[in-house]
Amino acid sequence: MxxxxxxxxxxxxxxxxxxxxxxxxxxxxxxxxxxxxxxxxxxxxxxxxxxxxxxxxxxxxxxxxxxxxxxxxxxxxxxxxxxxxxxxxxxxxxxxxxxxxxxxxxxxxxxxxxxxxxxxxxxxxxxxxxxxxxxxxxxxxxxxxxxxxxxxxxxxxxxxxxxxxxxxxxxxxxxxxxxxxxxxxxxxxxxxxxxxxxxxxxxxxxxxxxxxxxxxxxxxxxxxxxxxxxxxxxxxxxxxxxxxxxxxxxxxxxxxGGNDACIVCPDVKDIEHVAGEIVLSAFLNTGQVCVATKRVYIHEDVYGVVRDAIVKKVGEMKVGDGAAEDGVMVGPVQNRMQFEKVKGLVDEVKELGYEVLTTGEKYGFDGVGEGKQEGGYFLPLMVVDNPPRESRLVREEQFGPILPLLRWSSESEVVHWANDTPTGLSASVWSGDIARARRIAAQLDVGSVYINSTQKPSFQGLFGGHKESxxxxxxxxxxxxxxxxxxxxxxxx
Structure with a gap:
């Protein structure tokens, strides 16, 4: 040409x-x-x-x-x-x-x-x-x-x-x-x-x-x-x-894909910053990112304060049509197929009575039942409080704007839960003790681990997955x- x-x-x-x-x-x-x-x-x-x-x-x-x-x-x-x-x-x-x-x-x-x-x-x-x-x-x-x-x-x-x-x-x-x-x-x-x-x-x-x-x-x-x-x-x-x-x-x-775990330790520093990073990782591109944070395991000693900080940060994220509105951080789900899949998780959360910590404000549950809201594939930004570890919400990659928070108490159990998935793409560990974070990271069966950072692949590191990732x-x-x-x-x- x-x-x-x-x-x-x-x-x-x-x-x-x-x-x-x-x-x-x-x-x-x-x-x-x-x-x-x-x-x-x-x-x-x-x-x-x-x-x-x-x-x-x-x-x-x-x-x-x-x-x-x-x-x-x-x-x-x-x-x-x-x-x-x-x-x-x-x-x-x-x-x-x-x-x-x-x-x-x-x-x-x-x-x-x-x-x-x-x-x-x-x-x-x-x-x-x-x-x-x-x-x-x-x-x-x-x-x-x-x-x-x-x-x-x-x-x-x-x-x-x-x-x-x-x-x-x-x-x-x-x-x-x-x-x-x-x-x-x-x-x-x-x-x-x-x-x-x-x-x-x-x-x-x-x-x-x-x-x-x-x-x-x-x-x-x-x-x-x-x-x-x-x-x-x-x-x-x-x-x-x-x-x-x-x-x-x-x-x-x-x-x-991957069901990427985030582990928050009890000695985590600057909780407001950490919460903001976790929320951005979970909901950027409407959660449609292979390395998005999809499960957050928070130590029981700091569970309440970290949970509340995450909910606050989610409430600050504007959802809408980025071409028509200023300040939009999160858009719609990209296609009907994925919308229906994520909507199925939303419906299941409601039906099983899990505690939802976010209301979604403009994009709430009211419009979801009809399949679309304002013409587009919008869903609420959902944070779910400590759902069962065996629930579909926790076990499957959501690839949408829905995030489960879970408690942990011992290092061995949280490592087991993080690894208890057929996929192994990436994970993140947040701790004020780098030695502890590195010890946990070394036990995670994933292609990339990020310490005191969310998943941000760079050209300087190899990117790939373990297991079915x-x-x-x-x-x-x-x-x-x-x-x-x-x-x-x-x-x-």
Whole structure:
């Protein structure tokens, strides 16, 4: 596509082999804050996927031989183009996700930072494993080929860059599939990318949430021309993807969900600050964050004061349509499917008589029964006081604006409860005694533990999960190597 192409934000395309394509089948999503219908987006066919895979493999032949420096420069230029289009991308992201403006702006900045992070990495050098007078053994890391990226709806710009950045920097080509719930911003970034990258290196194919005839994600996982699948999604979807990839033994990176525990010790300092951090972690992006705090275990000695501080902070958070109101901190649930799931938990809390500590003010129980309030998928911000540990609210990842608080008395029991889940993504520990916090953290079976901080992944640390929270890691050179095959060469003299 010509670098003179003028990008508009009202018409949307699949991107195949450097060209913008419409399709016979289209799909419309909904603004979750207003219920209004958004523009049509194209739905790719199996033939579109086949064409894209051929183009990606053809492009890979020459792309893998480009220099590390050249690929770094193009990633940096793509970050600059995203910055150039940030105002339009922000409005589009707010429309398709309902998130507040400050959060949409932050996500677009994270997307740029992610690309720049991978562009800044040093080249992957070969490693000499053995060297003597008769032989040399060394290992090189080579790009896999075509990567299929199945992307989520909660952060539809930022999360795909965790896949695009390392895949492209390592020398792969990539086909991205946005979630059908957010079919607008990622295709637009892929369209913009065509100004920089050769045809077939970066492609994007859309799907719909009722796409029974195509099932694009399933076709990608089974396609013999795709060498790796990278998924960010639910545990259940991750299991399906892994099973489908087994047919061709594809490499996989699975970044899945978690039921992330927060442990508050009796010697915690600055309770007001801690409460604010916990609330922000639990309710940011309406709780639709894989590393959001989803269970809070508070020591019995400070349970009352910490609980009250959390409730106070929740009451200060404004819920609403971030595009129409100032000061909004929390928007709607992003889609009808997730809304119904979280609403089921809300209804269960009411039916079982658990004590709810928050009223929700403007967005309370009164409007929830009808399925929508003020046109959007809004739910109250709920804090539940010490529900049963075996309740569904505690045992399952809520992925919505509802937070259980639980008491603990002994260190051994709270560690057991925190680990008593099939997932293991992240956790946080708050304590004035760093040695104690580190002792607890060392016993938690999760990929990341944050001491005196909520879950805030950074490029300096590897991000990945234990148990059913996924396979593989993201960020850094280790994250980039997820998109490479190792090759050992033996030279005898």
């Amino acid at each position: 010509s670098s003179s192409h003028s990008t508009t934000f009202t018409t949307f395309y699949n991107t195949i082999n450097g060209t913008l394509r419409t399709s016979n089948t289209t799909y419309t999503s909904t603004n979750p804050a207003t219920g209004t219908t958004l523009p049509e987006a194209p739905v790719a066919s199996s033939a579109d996927l086949d064409e894209a895979v051929v183009a990606a493999n053809d492009a890979f032949v020459t792309w893998k031989s480009t220099t590390w420096k050249h690929r770094s420069e193009l990633l940096a230029k793509l970050a600059a183009l995203i910055a150039e289009h940030a105002p339009s991308l922000t409005d589009l992201l707010i429309a398709e996700t309902g998130k507040p403006r400050f959060l949409a702006q932050a996500e677009i900045q994270i997307a740029q930072d992610t690309l720049l992070h991978f562009a800044s990495l040093q080249p992957v050098e070969h490693t000499v494993l053995d060297e003597n007078i008769s032989k040399v053994v060394h290992t090189t890391f080579e790009p896999i080929g075509v990567v299929g990226a199945i992307c989520p709806w909660n952060f539809p710009i930022a999360m795909p860059m965790n896949k695009l950045g390392p895949a492209i920097q390592a020398g792969n080509s990539i086909i991205l599939k946005p979630s059908p719930f957010t079919p607008y911003t990622l295709p637009k970034i892929c369209e913009i990318a065509q100004q920089l990258f050769p045809p077939g290196v970066i492609q994007c194919l859309g799907s719909s949430d009722d796409d029974e005839s195509h099932k694009l994600g399933s076709l990608m996982t089974q396609h013999p021309g795709i060498g790796k699948i990278s998924l960010t999604g639910s545990v259940s979807t991750g299991k399906k993807v892994m099973a489908a990839c087994a047919g061709t033994l594809k490499r996989v990176t699975l970044e899945l 996924g396979i593989g890691v993201e960020f850094g050179q280790a994250g980039l190597l997820q998109y490479c095959n190792a090759k050992s060469t033996y030279i005898s003299f």
